[in-house]
Amino acid sequence: MNREITVNVCMGTGGIAAGGEQVMKALKQEFEAAGIKNAKIMENCKLHKVGCRGFCARDVLVDVTIDGETSTYQYIEEKMVKRLVQDHVVGGKPITEWLVGDDYHTFHEKQTKIVLHDLGKIDPESIDEYLGVDGYKAAQKVVAEMTPEEVIKTIKDSGLRGRGGGGFPAGVKWAFCAANESDQRYIICNADEGDPGAFMDRSVIEGNPHAVIEGMIIGAYAIGSSLGYVYIRAEYPLAVDRLHTALNAARERGYLGEKLFGTDFNFDIKVKLGAGAFVCGEETALIASIEGERGMPRAKPPFPANKGLWGKPTIINNVETFANVPPIINKGADWFASIGSEKSKGTKVIALTGKIRNTGLIEIPMGMTLKEIIYDIGGGIEGDKLFKAVQTGGPSGGCIPQQYIDLPVHYEGLQSVGSMMGSGGMVVLDETDCMVAIAKFFLTFTQEESCGKCVPCRIGTKRLLEILTRITEGEGRKGDIELLQQLAEDVRDSSLCGLGMSAPNPVISTIKYFRHEYEAHINQKKCPSKTCNKLLTFFIREHQCVGCGMCIRACAVNAITGEKKQPHHIDQDKCIKCGSCFDACKFNAVLKE
Template sequence: MSNEIVVNVCMGTGGIAAGGSQVMEAFISELEAAGVENATVKEKCRLHKVGCRGFCARDVLVDITINGNVSTYQYIQADMVPKLVKEHVVGGKPVSDWLVGEDYHTFHDNQTKIVLADLGKIDPESIDEYLAVDGYKAAQKVLDTMSPADVIQTIKDSGLRGRGGGGFPTGVKWSFCAANDSDQYYIICNADEGDPGAFMDRSIIEGNPHAVIEGMIIGAYAIGASVGYIYIRAEYPLAVDRLNMALKQAKEKGYLGENLFGSGFNLQIKVKLGAGAFVCGEETALIASIEGERGMPRAKPPFPANKGLWGKPTIINNVETFANIPQILNKGADWFASIGSEKSKGTKVIALTGKIRNTGLIEIPMGMPLKDIIFNVGGGIEGDKLFKAVQTGGPSGGCIPQQHIDLPVDYEGLASVGSMMGSGGMVVLDETDCMVNISKFFLEFTQAESCGKCVPCRLGTKRLLEILTRIVDGEGREGDIELLQELAEDVRDSSLCGLGMSAPNPVLSTIKYFRHEYEAHIKQKKCPSKVCNKLLTFFIREDMCIGCGMCARACSVKAISGQVKQPHKIDNSVCIKCGACFDACKFSAVLKE
């Protein structure tokens, strides 16, 4: 037995969904039993939960550290725990068959972690573990030795830009707010992350909530705010629970409330639960929601930094922005500015999803080429298929084609090809994806989430969706592409808020780079990627059909006939092209063309 044993179990949302709670319970039971047989185990082994360490596709991930030597296991289930305890914790010998492979290390080694540095290492429910990694050190330094102006200048010098989507310089925004003459200032953390496939902010709060709180303390001191809000959607119960726990712990330690660190500075932070409206990610709609009004944006100016919550100067930054602040104050503006590209400093947390081998949460230096993210960090395209495009910036972002695979991923680089950084979602698409259908998918989301306040967004996105639906259903008309482009530009140029302004991006970027797919749908009534069912013909290959009848049972209109153990046939005059037969066949006998 070694002198120190630490067992970490991933208990982020991904880990819990994969069975993390059961794995934790199994470790508790098995370690208790091992402690009876060998008292040194129970005495010297520390078991605790940690947040997401990024490689969500391999959960449940478990680290066993013996005297500083770390072994990481993947795909762990509760019934595997007894062997891990017996052979590794007690016996000191790792179970080699369950260890992560080289791709796990490649995934992490190609990243630069600032915000995610402690995720997967510390218990998010323990303030003492945050303090052990210099937690609240920056806040105390600021309150003890720096003026608000010094703090703002440091953030300006670092080059930190808001990570919520727009990329506005954080220090400049803070200076605008602090310059107002007011009896009250507010600071708000926007944790209303609603992009499909995005889980950056949620995972940061689940894995290291105190970093966000500390960043808010520093920001509040810089602008003179005594009240802060964290606006987070109620759909994230784990993040909400850990956030409330962290706020309670910070208050008990004297890091929130009255006279922080004995400095005379006061700050209260409250949690406001959102109901899941995507538009409330827009700052003025978020403010309206906190005020008890319907979450709808208003025209700007005035900007919230001048007239925000209840008409008072207000700073709004997102989770990732605030989580960067303590590191900048601890390590210096020059350190942060040395990372990234010329105009985009630091790192960016990205939710990497789609047709890629290594899905999960990553943090890369600004300016890293798209190719390196996909093929080094991400491990390449799933199933060795061809890379086709990547959607960045969430549903309001653009689709970047293979020809721009060497594009640097920063604010300027993405904007140059008609996309955007957004909050950091990245969906990888392969040769089997239909770009017209992808555009329709994202329009369905943004159209449904439109608050309806302004006509261009309310009606424009609806008309865009109608045209796209018509095209994928095989009813596209000559002139539809030009109509889509004209309408998309009108919606972009005349909508009230960022949701409407960016909603047409998937349409415009796919027309720009994949116009031939639109033309095939409209002129040839064909889907080149064989995705749009209403443009396909389904048939059964007799030499591959064993007559199991699965396809016939899946067909709701009884278009498939045949005897048991004999090849079946599809009557295309009856077939509604739903694709249920294709999905049901386990022998690849149902084909589509």
């Protein structure tokens, strides 16, 4: 009896960056060679690419499934493929030393996957595989059997909130738009994901673009729209390519275009490439960009649901929001509302990064604690260092200290401690991170991304950054903390759009929870975390130095002297405290205090 064999290779951006294309090519070659010698075994063997598997830290991930039993391999390289095919695919014996460990299963078992359910299982470039997991079933049901009012009520009853940042109820927004009399309405998918360390929306489009398209079809039917846009940054070439492939396939099957599913409903989707401006994640700036104008926000009201793209009523939701819609239609509002917390229903996709063992893409039920995310799913802090804080909500979020490790992660929980959900980025920090430097890092980003339209954001963020830079370079002054606090509040309260309003959050939260670090920088001219080089002294321990000369070659100002195989010395008068010697030393001979 022939065996059913399937080999899946992670071909999201992370998998490709780790060598997925080379692994896929080698597998095809080995399959051909094995097929010649073992035709009966290889007759029912399928090889195909899948989207992000979530456990990005272990790419390239490869699944080998034989007669329904799956073995998952990690860190697979091109040179390992021949043995993988010969021993497991042909021989039927898994290579145990290459398999994922218990942490892989722990990583997944506490997750609740709705948006990510089919990522890593289906080929994102195959519409037939999406149809095989009930794809477009929800859209067909909506268009053929439900009224627009029934669709909006279902989304309202589910409790789905927009996953793009503010958490506004999606069904309420759709109702506002549908209630406006107009000859045209638009629906826009915001895929302009620009937060540092965030890759949720990109991964969903790379791994299951049809789910987003189907969600937009349902939303368009609900509000009476005949045209939609996906606004996606051009820096996501793989996501853009797979999105175009999916749109073309949907049109060929009659799921986009005229008379969808044999009805009188017409709807199509265009793709608009953004140039990578963070501010275009703000809905009015995004609209301006689609219209061909410079991406700058405008004052609200009127809100886009009333007057949006080209002055017409417009709905804007992000990728994750639309991907939640088909499962809600298929399984019902009550099913979705049963997941999560009282006011935050469903799940949240999170990009888990930073000083953590298991970085990757996860989906958790709303209300799971930070501790469960960091230690159960994330595997704890890298190098067994102490957990210090976590930044949620991207550069516009706040830093949550260790004392709130049991905080439930939902909209209200994060807001209660001065942070936010945002689009779902989560950066874990350990004891070696300086919180003043962290605030400076995020302010550097938001200040550079300010469109400059309003004075509070354009000038205020620049002044905040100047003060933070001064403090981290040992030039902090008495009263700087109070000045930062007041200026941050002014920027927050008077900026035109969400970027400026939330840009000061890292400053406000770090002052609130880590004021002692600011005081040490200003009063003692010391960085407690030994991160800010300008506040450190670098020296060489003679008994540890082997005289290899690496530090001498790394020093740009010739501040280090010493003979070969003899202890070296740093001239403190010449040292510019760049830290290059510390980074170059392989023997832990260079210390910083």
